[in-house]
Amino acid sequence: MGTPLGDFIRAARDRIQPETLGLAVGERRRVPGLRRSELATRAGISVEYLTRIEQGRDRRPSPSVVNAVADALSLDAAERDHLRYLTKITDGGVCAGSSRAAAPPSRDVRxxxxxxxxxxxxxxxxxxxxxxxxxxxxxxxxxxxxxxxxxxxxxxxxxxxxxxxxxxxxxxxxxxxxxxxxxxxxxxxxxxxxxxxxxxxxxxxxxxxxxxxxxxxxxxxxxxxxxxxxxxxxxxxxxxxxxxxxxxxxxxxxxxxxxxxxxxxxxxxxxxxxxxxxxxxxx
The missing domain is CATH 3.30.450.180 (Beta-Lactamase)
Known part of the structure; x- marks a missing residue:
């Protein structure tokens, strides 16, 4: 089962135009953006580790890995904040289907x-x-x-x-x-x-x-x-x-x-x- 963190990384990977990073674009490229192997290489991590993160099998990437992925994806400041937020809630295991009680927000205004x-x-x-x-x-x-x-x-x-x-x-x-x-x-x-x-x-x-x-x-x-x-x-x-x-x-x-x-x-x-x-x- 995936996680919001994995969804974000995949979406950010898909939107990158490979040629903007100096990568060859050939007829055999079957993904719309950056291959998983290309992102892993740019981030300095293994393809297997990146796969685990994207698929939700590793929910606790270290801050250094998160920063490396953000650099590899060329995220701007707002996107980096969102990536860190998704890492936090994924680490806590609180996402869709969690056991914590869902409740509406307060409508009180001071x-x-x-x-x-x-x-x-x-x-x-x-x-x-x-x-x-x-x-x-x-x-x-x-x-x-x-x-x-x-x-x-x-x-x-x-x-x-x-x-x-x-x-x-x-x-x-x-x-x-x-x-x-x-x-x-x-x-x-x-x-x-x-x-x-x-x-x-x-x-x-x-x-x-x-x-x-x-x-x-x-x-x-x-x-x-x-x-x-x-x-x-x-x-x-x-x-x-x-x-x-x-x-x-x-x-x-x-x-x-x-x-x-x-x-x-x-x-x-x-x-x-x-x-x-x-x-x-x-x-």
Missing amino acids: PGVRQMLDLLEPAVAFVTNRCGDVLACTRGFELVMRGVGLLEAAEPNLTRYVFTDPRARTFFLDWDQVADERAFDLWLGPSLESTEWFIDQLTPLAGDELTHRLHRHLTPPTAVLGVRHPTAHELRWDRETLELPRADAQQIVVLLPADADTALALELLRDDARGRPLRAVTG
Whole structure:
């Protein structure tokens, strides 16, 4: 049985173009990227050892081996962090099918975090976790998300919305990019137990669109978030994320207009909404 660590290494190996490393590309090459033997040679380990890691038969590679594999795969900083994280959870044996009790993440938001959110008004901002729960938001966020289906749920969740609500495919200009981001974020918490619980809940509804992204383990590139607003047409946002203390396992995400047209459209939305009550999302 494989592991997330083995899945990641195989996916990273497959995406490498051999010619970029000075390796010959001939008709007899039967794999899309780097051969296992080529990666083992570059990392200075045996093919047998690499095979055991990829197949999940060796769950405790040393830090020096992990670093050597990262170097051999030419991973960037974010990918190296993810590789170390997958090594940690594989070493602990906590992954799909583990015996530890799965449980949903807490939806509580500290009063101090809510005060910070109030100070951000009229910005477009929300409190979330890596599962995608929308735990609290500014009036500006509700204004932008009005009528698209996300906040109408009893417990709004961005990841569930992306994978199960047909409106999401119209709302997001690049749905695949957003889906990749949401699936990748699941590996980052809030905890292994909550990730397992959420994946178990979502997989029967999302199907292959979720599972093939979970097993790919490739870090999505940073990109502008484009949405198709019901009345303001296309809006484009840069995203800034403030990580809250580890005990919270939450983030504050702020959407900033990425161009002048979006900034103008946001002001028009605010002008139109003045005097109209907005519902606050509560945990």
